[in-house]
Amino acid sequence: MFNYKPYFISLFFFLGNFIFAQSSCPNSDFSNSDFTNWEGYNGNYQDPGLNVGFIQGRHTIITTNTLDPNTCNNLNTIPTGSSYSAQLGNSSTNAEAEKLIYKINVTPQNSLFIYKYAVVLEDPFHLPEEQPNFDVKILDANGNTIDPTCGAYNVYAGQPGQNFQSCGIVKWLPWNTVGLNLTPYIGNQVSIEFTTRDCSLSAHFGYAYIAAYCSQLRINVKTCTGDPNIVLSAPPGFATYSWSFQGVPVGTATQSITVPQALYPVGSIFDCTMTSFSNGSTCPAQIQAIISDPATIMPNYNYTFNCGNNSIPTANNPIQFNDLSTAINSTITGWLWDFGDGTTSTLQNPSHAFATQGIYTVTLNAISESGCSKSIALAPITIVNNTVPTPTASDNQVFCINDNPTVADLTASGTSIGWFSTPALGTALTPNTPLINGATYYAESVINDCSSSIRKPVVVTILNASPAPTGPSPQSFCANDKPTLNNLIINGVNIKWYNSITSNNPLTLNTPLLNGTYYATQNTIGCESSIRTAIQVQLVDPKPIGNTFQEFCKIDNPQISDLIITGSNIKWYSSPTGGSVLPPNTFLRSSDYYASQTDINNCESLSRLKVTVKLNDISAPNSIAIQDFCIESKPLLSNIKIYGNKIKWYTSSTDSNMLLSNTPIINGNTYYASQIDPVSKCESSTRTAVTTYLYPCDLNVYNTISPNGNDLNDKFIIKNIETFPENKLEIYNRYGELVYKSNRYGIDSNYFYGFANKGLIFQDGNKLPTGTYYYILNYQRESLEINKTIKGFLYINNNE
Incomplete structure (x- = not known):
């Protein structure tokens, strides 16, 4: 079941050929060919109004009606009844979105807002919320939708029930016409928002065409005095139409109806109820047409002339006709003149010349803006011949074809000579009109605005002059010799060269030659040859070939x-x-x-x-300049840490003899490394220097000391501890009590001689008693990547 809402309406009224579609919302119909009074925005799928402003190619005024190629040339870019439209969006992608807003300060004169739209969307079969889409919102001054059903419209690509047409992956909607009754908002502002979006996944486009205008809800329908019928017509695009008069149906349920004028006096009011669809709901609305006073046309005219014989106009001279028509309840907008000699004019105030003397009846049909018309014919006009003398001229005039003779080259004696292609009537030829061989031209004199009634005929002969010169073609030259026209071989006299077969500008002989064709003429008897000899020039330029x-x-x-x-x-x-x-x-x-x-x-x-x-020029590999190794591991060149591709090692920065990767490292030596680029296969021109040092890394703990003063075995010896200056030694008694602690043990004569330096049991500096102790040694060296802890027992023999 449909929901009926009285908001969307769209209506035109016709009388004869008259269409009432004038917009009372400035530039809502884009008639300025720009976006004056519109607001433009651009953004992305999530936020179409992110940025303020119009973007060329995304907000586009359409002034010429064409067929949209993305619809298989089935959609007009401007709708019927409109002269302009706007394209919102384009066929580019990248999840773009665009918006147009038009704001109306509602008055009784613009309370009917009519807009039209057509939609073109690619259908990639995404989820509905990801598809390209188009929407319309009608908002009040507080930003609220005027009506949830008919005050908003949204459609996505391929949405069911939307009358989509197909062109490949593209789904498109034909032009739809929608009207909006803004009467409840008179005195307030209403905004109409149009929005288009590409798909949210960035690969498919969506755009729309828009046209709009404003009008009144009650429209005066003009009639003509004496016309039997009135034609009422609503715009196309609505689903249904229903016409009535005083609650009684009239006519048919169609867009247009015809009713007898005799049955409906001035002031009669017709109602038209129309329905359109919005998101599956029906939106009906009603508009009224009021029969206005009939238009009465009163045609009239007069005429004047400059050339006459005793105040009687003469043949072959213009008469100025002046419209004096008036109208009641209408305005004269069209004129149809019949001059009685088989010719007509639609100008308001035409000028006309009669070819021969005689009596002519001139009729004027005046037409009003509502399509009403009436004719009048005044007293017949008498035309007599005039006495202006005919010009004198040679009967035959001869020209050379290569001079491209024109009317300006013709000669005749007389006053204010004009030339024509006919013996009577016609329009004077312009001076630059080309002459035609064998044609007859007619000269006319003008005295005191009167033209001679008889024209002088002149026959034109255009001669071909000299034969074309001769010469070999093609002709070849070494481009590096920089040849000119003077180097071309040609047989003839008074040679002229041109760069095309029609050019009128001769080339100078020092013109450098180019690959192409040059054209030569000669002049033997005063007329340049009309046929030009083509000489093809080939510049030999043996450029080598190869990889660039x-x-x-x-x-x-x-x-x-x-x-x-x-x-x-x-x-x-x-x-x-x-x-x-x-x-x-x-x-x-x-x-x-x-x-x-x-x-x-x-x-x-x-x-x-x-x-x-x-x-x-490949860069050298990256490495640490100084690297340490344990001597016990017998390190090789392959153990050096270096970052690069296909490393090569050398003994110097310039040595060409490469070292093997299994070459043993020597303490204190410096080695030099290059790398090979994987793409170009080039070796780096500079080398990275790495200096290596070898250290003993295995510790040997001597776990007995006898500090008895004989300088033998009187300190705790850890062999090779000097390799690890970053160390910490702790010694505990049998009770787990710390009695000795030292950092950097074994460095700078820092040794344990059996004396306590930590704890509460023994005072600092006291000799520890004989017994077994427990030690913990942590040692590390970052350059060797060693961080270890060893534990063990230490026996102290004090002999006490």
Whole structure:
């Protein structure tokens, strides 16, 4: 079941051919060919109004009606009854969105807002909330939708029940016409928002076409005095129409109806109820048409003339006709003149010349803006001949075809001569009108605004003059010799050269030759030859061929001789023109080089082949400059930490003898590494230096001391502890009590001699008694990646 809401209406009223569709909302119909009075926004799928402003190509005024190619050329870009539209969005993608807003301060004169839309959406079969879409919102001054059912419209690509048409992946809606009754909002502001979105996944487009205008809800329908019928017509696009008068149905349920004028006096009010659909709901509305006072047309005219014989107009001279028509309850907007000699005019105030003397009845039919018309014919007009003398001229006038003669070249004696292509009537030829061989032209004199009644005929003869010159074609030249027209071989006299078969501008003999065709004429008897001899010019330019982009390894020190190119007698230059030849042993750099070749005729190419050279200078690998190793691990070059591709090792920065990766590392030596680029296969021209040091890493703990003063075995010895200055030693008695603690043990004579330095049992500096103790040693060296803790027992023999 449909829900009925009285908000959307759309109506035009016709009388005869008159359409009432004038907009009372400034530029709502885009008639300014711009977006004056509109607000534009652009953004993305989630926020179409993110940015303020119009973007060319996304907000577009349409002034010429064409067919949209994305609809298989089935959708007009401007709807019927409109002269302009706006395209909102485009066929680009990237999840773009656009918005247009028009705000109306509602008055009784614009309380009917009519808009039309057509929609073009790609249908990628996404989820509905991801599809390209179009929506319309009608909002009050507080931003609330006027009506949830008929005050909003939203459609996504392929949405069921929306009359979509298909063109491949594109789904499109034909033009729909929708009207909005704004009467409840008179004195307030209403906003109409149009929004288009691409799909939210960025790969499919959506756009729409929009047209709009405003009108009144009650419209006066104009009639004509004496017309039997009144035609009422609503705009197309609504689902149903229902016409009535005083509650009684009239006419048919169609867009247009015809009713007898005799049955409906002035002031009669017709109601038209129309329905449209919005999101599956029915939105009916009603508008009224009031029969106004009939238009009465009172046609009238007069005429004047400048050339006459005793105040009687003469043949072949213009008469000015002046419209004096008036109308009641209407305005005169059209005129149809019948001059009685088989000719007509639709101008309001035309000028007309009668070809021959005689009596003519002139009729004027005046037409009002509502389509009413009435005719009048005044007393017949008498036309007599005039006495202006005919010009004198040679009966035959001869010209050369190559002079391109025009009417301005014709000669005749008389006053204010004009030339015509007919013996009577017609329009004077312009001076630049080309003459035609064998044609007859007619000269006319004018005295005191009167033209001669008889015109002088002149027959034109246009002669071909000299024969065309002769010469071989094609003709070849070495481009590097920079030949000119003077080098061309041609047989003839008074030769002229042109760059086209129709050009009127001769070329100078020092004009440089180019590949192409030149055209020659000669002049033997005063007229230049009308046929031009075509000479094709071929400039020999034996440019070599080859790869225009060549890469080398910088470390190889490449030279000019390393460039690969196909040709004979190749010469290399550093510039496209001029310059000196580069020797073969010239070292290459990353730059452009230019090659020419010389053929067997000793013609060096003027055009040079441009070869772009790129020297690949690979960076050295990355590494730590100083690296430590444990001597016990017998480290090799492959154990050095370095970051690069296909590392090579050398004993110096310039040595060419590569070391094997299993070469043993020597303490204090410096090694040099390069890398190979995986793409260009080039070796780095600089090397990374790494200095290596070997250290003893295995600790040997001597776990007995006898600090008895004989300087033998009187301290706690840990062999190789000096390799690990970052260490900490703790010694505990049998009760787990800390009696000794030291950092950097074994460094700078820092040893345990059997004396306590920590704890509460023994005072600092007291000799520890004989017994077994427990030690914990933590040692580390970051450069060796060693961080260890060892534990064990220590026996102290004090002999006490």
